[in-house]
Amino acid sequence: MIRFAAAVLVGLLPFLPVRAAELPETPAGQRLGELLALIDQATPETVGDLFNFAEALKSGALVSKTMAETLTTGKPELDSAHYGYGFGIHPERVLYGHSGGFVGISANLDIVTEPEGWVIVVLANDDSMRAPVIKSRQLIGVDVPE
DSSP states (O other), X not given: OOEEEEEEOSOOOOOOOOOGGGSOSSHHXXXXXXXXXXXXXXXXXXXXXXXXXXXXXXXXXXXXHHHHHHHTSOBGGGXXXXXXSSXXXXXXXXXXXXEEEETTEEEEEEEEEXXXXXXXXXXXXXXXOHHHHHHHHHHTTOOOOO
C-alpha cells in the first residue's frame, strides 16, 4: 500500500544544472549529461512530480535498485554518515530525502522507510519549510533529531 502525505503551498523547485562542458568525457559523464538534460526538460514543480520521482527511485524505474541504495546510504568513509550522494539520511535511517530552496521558496522531499510507504512532500512560498516538515514527520511517528 502506498500512502501519501503532503503539506502544500504553491511553490517551485529551482535546479542549477551542471553545464555539459564541466562533465568528464567518459561514458558515465555522458550518461550524467543525458540525465541532466532530462531533468532540465522535466523540472518537478508539483507535489505529484516529486511523488512520482520518489516512486521511480524506489521502484528501480529511475536508476537500478542497487544504485538507489548507493545514492541513499550514508558515506562514513567520506565523513558523511548522514548524507548519501544527494540525499540526507535520518540518523536511524527511517527516512531519506532532499531539501532546498531560494529566496522566497523552499521544498522538501522525504522518502520514509519506517513506517514504510510514506512519501512526504512540502513546497512553500517561504524561505523555510522546517515547521511543516517537522509536523509531517511527527504525524507519522518519525522522531526528529534536533
